[in-house]
Amino acid sequence: MTARFLLLSDVAAELNVSDSQVYHLVRSGELPAIKIGGRGQWRVERAKLEEFIQRMYAETAEWVQENPLVE
Incomplete structure (x- = not known):
């Protein structure tokens, strides 16, 4: 059974970002x-x-559609 709630550090690991980035997303x-x-x-x-x-x-x-890659 997986845990229902995650620590911010767990979220950071899942998203492969820093703890401070997750804290900013939350705040x-x-x-x-x-x-x-x-x-x-x-x-x-x-x-x-x-x-x-x-x-x-x-x-x-949506962003990719609005900003097509131009070569």
């Missing part, structure tokens, strides 16, 4: 997350991460 609201516990540790739900990835694929495809 900007681009990647939904929750703060839990008295120390306010961030957690990202795996389903929300998958939705984010799909949204990025759609946004990238």
